[in-house]
Amino acid sequence: MTRSFDTGGAPHLPPQTTVAAVMLQVLLALVPGVLAYTWFFGPGMLIQIILAVVFALLFEALMLRWRGWPLKPFINDYSAVVTAVLFALCIPPLAPWWISCIAMLFAIVFAKHLYGGLGQNVFNPAMVGYVVVLISFPQVMTAWLPPLALADYSPGLMDSLATIFTGQIPVAGGWDAATQATPLDTLKTGVDAGRMVPEIRSAPIFGDYGGLGWEWIANWFALGGIFLLYKRTINWHVPVAVIGSVVLLSLPFWLADPDSNPFPLQHIFSGALVLAAFFIATDPVSGCVSNRGRLIFGAGVGITTLIIRRWGGYPDGVAFAVLLMNMAAPLIDRYTRPRMYGE
């Protein structure tokens, strides 16, 4: 008696992983950093994450429906969630709710789906969303609270919710009294005003090598990044190139003139550099494919960030740096094709 069988293609082994699993791993790796964030800046960040995720999934679902794509498996591949979380980590914890809405509109609808959806986007969606709101609403986007340790006012969960949804901060003196310049801001305005770096850094918002609180958040993000490296979800090339190029480039400046140039660690442990090095510039879709290409890409992000921090109009330039390098990625790919076997 003969039996018949199905004839699926090789390999005849269960697949090793899925897109969803990769994205979940990224989310998992972000947990320590997010917790640290909440520790230093209060629960606002968590609310921002939830808001961004909700808007991102909403736009994702709408776009899938509109393009006639099935909701499953695309809505539960978690790629929109990763975009949303990375965006939320870049904005002030008490930014009004509509910031997320606008940013996710641009991130998911324009940067992702109008370019063809998952895997097709040229630009990192999270950074597109961030840059759009940064340019459009500079005031809102720079309204950072000082770390809890330094603040007279520390918003609880209800206060944070109220602030995010009403735009009113329940503090005598309102926003002006509650917010404070970030360490990077302080540094930039200080240096521009001709003050010495050591003198600026003696302000309480600076920590041992970065901004107070910020440096620890960066550490926890780096820990998550190392987890991803260990899991081989990301390759070492981009993070090493980003951080390495920042160190290599800022070191001679600092050695030559430590009074007007911050030392390398200061650069790394402030702003979004570590987050970008491990989580944002490593986005495979908008990055480079070969290892050599990734090194160039990462170095490009690091160098451009430094240039913007030093001479540009924004205190932190990571988002712009990533977007610029996204643009250069196809070209880098073209010139860094690896040598084939036997070639």
Place this chain on the structure above:
Amino acid sequence: MSQADQVEQARQAGRRTHHFHGGLRLRHNKKISCQNPVVPPPLPELLVVPLLQHAGDFAEPSVSDGEKVLKGQVIGQCQPCAAIHSPVSGVVEAIEDRPMSHPSGQPGPCVVIRPDGQEQWVQLNPIKDWLEASPEILIAQIQDCGIAGLGGAVFPTHAKTRDGRERQIHTLILNGAECEPYISCDEMLMREQPDKIILGARVLRRALGAERVIIAIEDQMGAVQAALTRSAKLAECKSISVVKVTTIYPEGGERQLIQVLTGLEVPAGGRPSDLGMVCQNVATAAAVADAVVEGKPLIERYITVTGNGVSHPRNFLALIGTPVSHLVDASGGYSNDVARLVIGGPMMGYPVASDDTPVVKASNCLLALTQRDIVAPQPEMPCIRCGECARVCPATLLPQQLHLQIKTGLWDQAKEYGLSACIECGCCDYVCPSHIPLVEWFRYGKGEQRKRVLESEAAELARKRFEEREARLLRVKRERAEKMALRKQLLKDKAAQQDRIRDSIARAESRLKKAGEQPDDA
């Protein structure tokens, strides 16, 4: 490095081992089929011997319906391919299209033989004094006995040997590294028949004119190394060395194995003989020994029957033409949840639709998988460019780019990115989080590329023909025009002549007239 330097370096092969790019460390799953000694299964009721078993063309059947055949009798001829022999003595029941165990899944002509149980051999012609025989005679014997590469590529061994001889190779590599999970037939062969392998290695070395032989085995093949070394010592053969290589899939691929042994890459589009090496499977060597020393044609082979889908996984010495269902019965039948039958390993094997498919020279493994082993097909997602595929690709290609290029029909780019260098190992496919059937794309792309080459050749031919025709027409036209012109000229000349004649006649007449008149006047 110049080619001469490379050949020189290749002579040092096996001194130390090197690495190739990428690859996968897979679970071996080999032990389960290695517990019992290899036995022949009971004689099947019917044997189906496909006439397409080698890389190359279909063989021409040399028997007809109802004819009585002897064991080892030639039943299919193919020049310059290898011959096909009857695995048993019996009666040819039919020559008809049947499933023939081929990746294409298409049925093809097969010789169906009903064994008579007598096991009557044809007259065999062993070369007893093979140490004295000329390489040409050895090669002819290998061809007559239908030996082909038993590792899976089934390239006729005599052709490879002759080519290697002509190209003056220095090293013969015997590939004993079965890199795919589950497959253990070569390991069992090396354990049980080390003498035969060493004998085959010596015969092949003589036929090739090679200086040395390297037998490459996996580092976890236990007793194999000792067994082979002992046999080599017994045969007093110093030119044979056994080298252990790390088990990483696809280590057993010819190009990867050479890279591991020499640190060199076979040039793109080239062959191992460019480095002065020839690669043969260990089972092929054993078959060569049988063919030359005993005169036995290739009618049986070691095959692993394994997987969670069969009750008692093990290895068999099966006659070519045995239906795989027969082997499954001999190993205790299917388990209840069997879902897929694969000929070959889980990475590169092909699934068969029914189990009346026969064992052929290329079949090294029959893998019966359960639903749990294969998992329901996952939805294909878009490529997220994660680069995993490129990380594991042993040919250092960029599978994600190739996939895109094939999908969008950028054939020139796909060529530039090395589509033809893909060995279809399936590593990229296995790791892809988006579950893109990359290898299927690459096979399709290669086919398409071949078609395009043929088409462009055909187009080139057509263009040439057209041009020739145009030129011919032009020539004809010109010639005709020239002829016309000539004829016109001639006519004109004639007319002019006639005119002249007429004129002169007229003149003469008028002169005559005048003359006639004058006298009158005078």
